[in-house]
Every structure is written in C-alpha cells, then in structure tokens.
Amino acid sequence: MINASVxxxxxxxxxFGMGVYAMIAYPHLLRKILGMNVMGVGVFMxxxxxxxxxxxxxxxxxxxxxxxxxxxVAVCATGLALALATQLHALTGSARIPAxxxx
Amino acid sequence: MRDLRVLEHHHDDDTAMTPPRLIIxxxxxxxxxxxxxxxxxxxxxDARLATLAMAALPQSGVLNPVTAVLLNYRGYDTLxxxxxxLLAILGIWAVAPQARIWIRRPDTPVLAAFVQxxxxxxxxxxxxxxxxxxxxxxxxxxxxxxxxxxxxxxVAAAVWLSNARRGNLLRPLLGIGLAxxxxxxxALLLARGSLLEYPSGQAKTIILIIEGAALFSIGATLTLxxxxxxxRRSDAP
Numbered sequence: 246m247i248n249a250s251v252x253x254x255x256x257x258x259x260x261f262g263m264g265v266y267a268m269i270a271y272p273h274l275l276r277k278i279l280g281m282n283v284m285g286v287g288v289f290m291x292x293x294x295x296x297x298x299x300x301x302x303x304x305x306x307x308x309x310x311x312x313x314x315x316x317x318v319a320v321c322a323t324g325l326a327l328a329l330a331t332q333l334h335a336l337t338g339s340a341r342i343p344a345x346x347x348x
Numbered sequence: 349m350r351d352l353r354v355l356e357h358h359h360d361d362d363t364a365m366t367p368p369r370l371i372i373x374x375x376x377x378x379x380x381x382x383x384x385x386x387x388x389x390x391x392x393x394d395a396r397l398a399t400l401a402m403a404a405l406p407q408s409g410v411l412n413p414v415t416a417v418l419l420n421y422r423g424y425d426t427l428x429x430x431x432x433x434l435l436a437i438l439g440i441w442a443v444a445p446q447a448r449i450w451i452r453r454p455d456t457p458v459l460a461a462f463v464q465x466x467x468x469x470x471x472x473x474x475x476x477x478x479x480x481x482x483x484x485x486x487x488x489x490x491x492x493x494x495x496x497x498x499x500x501x502x503v504a505a506a507v508w509l510s511n512a513r514r515g516n517l518l519r520p521l522l523g524i525g526l527a528x529x530x531x532x533x534x535a536l537l538l539a540r541g542s543l544l545e546y547p548s549g550q551a552k553t554i555i556l557i558i559e560g561a562a563l564f565s566i567g568a569t570l571t572l573x574x575x576x577x578x579x580r581r582s583d584a585p
Contacts, residue, residue, distance in 0.1 A: 254387045262380035269376075270369045272362060295390055298398065305398035306413035310422060313414070313489050314429050317566075321436035324573035328440040331576070335444075 250297040257290030272341040274330040278323060285319040409551025411483040418487065419555045423544040427529045430562055433569040434526050444577055459505040463498075470498040478563050482552060488559035488566060495567025500574050518568060525565025529558050 264284030268277050289312045296308035334340040365373075401413050401421065408416035418426050454460070474491035481487030532554055533544050540547065546554050 251388065254390075255384055258380055258383045258387055261383065262376045265379065266373055266376040270372045276363075291387060294387075296398075302398075303402070303413065306401050306417045307397045309414045310417035313418065313487075314425060317429055317489060318432055320570070320573060321432050324576065325436050325439045325443075328443045328576055332444045 250294045253297075254291050254294035257287040257294060259287070260284070260290065261287030263287075272343070274326075274333065274340045274342070277342075278326045278330065281326070282319060282323060285315065289315055407548060407551075409546065409548075409553075409555055410481075412481060412485065412487070414485065415481050415487050415555070419558060420546065420551060423533075427526075427533060427544070430525045430529055430565065433565060434522060437522055437569055437572050440573070440576065441578060454505060459501075463501045463505040466501065467498065470494055474498075474563060474567070478556075478559055481559065482556065488562040491563045492566025492570065495563065496570025496574070499567055499571025503571060503575055518572070521564050521568040522572070523565065525558075525562035528561030532558055 261284050264280045264282070264287060267280030267283065271277065271280070292308040292312050292315075296305040298305060330340050401417055404421070405411070405413055405416055408420045410416050410420070474494040477486040477491035477494060478488055479486075481490065536545060536547075536554075537543050
C-alpha cells in the first residue's frame, strides 16, 4: 500500500502542517512568510505525487502545469510579502504582528 | 538586494513553546492526520483529465503535454499568471516608492568578468530551454528562471547600464510578456470569436511567440523580485 508516491504525498501533507503551525504560532513576519512557503511546497509535493500514474504511463500533465503556475505565484507573493515586511519594519521599527493588548 | 537583515531582531523573535502554541500544535497535528487520511483515500487511477490532455495533444501544436496544458488548454490561466508577475513588481515598487536599493560594486573584478563570460552562454541555454519546451520538459518558465539567475549574477556583479537607460530597458522587458499574451488573445478573439483558441496549424508558432516574450518578462521579474526595489548603482548619478 505504501509506495513511493504515497510517501511523497504524505511528506507533502506533513510539510503543509508544519507551515500552517509556523504561520499561526509565530508573530515574526519573516517566520510567517517562510511558513507560507513551506505550506506551498507541501501542496506542490501532493500535486506531483497524485500526477504519478505508474511507471508505464506518462505523468498526468495537468497537476504538473498547476505546480509550475503555483511556484511562480508563490515566488511573486513571497517577494511582495518581503517588501511589505521590510516597509513595516522601516515605518514601525518592528516586523512582527503584535499580540492582543500589545501596542 | 534589499537588506533583509533589518528583519532580524532577536528581541522581536519569540519562538518559546507557550500554552496557546501547544493548542495550535495539537490542532496542526490533527489537521495533518486528517489530510493524510484524505490523501490515502485519493481514488487511484482517476486520470480523466490526463486522458483528455493526451488525446488532444496532436491538435495542441506541441508534443510536451505540460506546455500544451499551460499555453493551450489553460492559456487563460497562464495569461493571468504573467499578469501576476507584473503586479508583484508593481506592488513592490508601490509599497516602497522611496526605497532606493543601492548596489555596491564588488571589490574584485573577477565576478564582473565571469558574468560577462556567462551572459551569452546563459542566454543561449534559456533560448534552448524555451525551444525544447515544445516537445520535451522545458519552456518559458524554465528558461526565464535561467535568465533570472543571470540577472541576479548581473546585479551582484553590479554590471549596470546608466540609471536612466536601465529604467528604459527594464520597463519594456517587464511588460512585453503580458503585452504579447494580450495581443495574441485579442487578435484571436477578433479573428475567431473566442479567446486564445489557436487556429490549427499555427498553434506552435503562436505558443512560441507568446513564450518567447514571456521568457524576458519572467527573467526580468525574477531578478527584480530578488532586488526588492528599484535598483540604483551607488556610484552612478
């Protein structure tokens, strides 16, 4: 039952969960941005794993194309998020989301 | 190369395990277990889309099914993706309009000389990947990544044109991919009544023209995402 593509998909799921945790738990924006990227990589791994159709057949091209699109959008989102974070730091001196009741 | 070290403030960074974080951790683990069970129950061998994509391949103008999906079946999707690339750069320039990214010339001439040697080679590799993308794994995004790497080296070596000429060169490069894509879409809409439906026989030509234009935009965008602002050389006016 556990073959390479299932293992690959499960690893993607674990990466996604690690990204979600980092994004929610840590106040620092750089950690949130990194968490978002790890989540994205997890999703891409799941997509690549489900496109595998055995050694005889060519992989399903549709998820592959979606992953290429996803990688490009993730890179763009990361660049924009980093610019927002550095600008927030330039304006407020801090690059983190304040906790409740904190200025 | 906007200095991301400004984000690194240790008193800001708090990663200790606190009770709320334990709850988040528990919920994350629960989510992973649920998603893993879902991933294990994916229907095996459900390949309707793959079958359709392969069946239509002879009409798509290319032999690489991934390129067929990206530039033909889902061309609209890729059109918007090229728009996202441009929007990200515009967003970065809009967020910090006053940010000047000063680039210092490195102390050694070796890097600049090396980049000038690599320049023709990497341009040829990018063009080859683009051409290959029609029939084998490759394409505009892969070639664009090579051009982006070249751009990053170019920035690191501070081999720059004058500030004024760089702006004049950068803006058309950033826009040409989207412009070519929209031109093709509108021309096909007027000629055939449907958006991005290629006439059979000319599909490969149209795909390669769009990809060729997108190649430059992708390379320029990736370089500027790395730079993180409007680049200026510190020793140039």
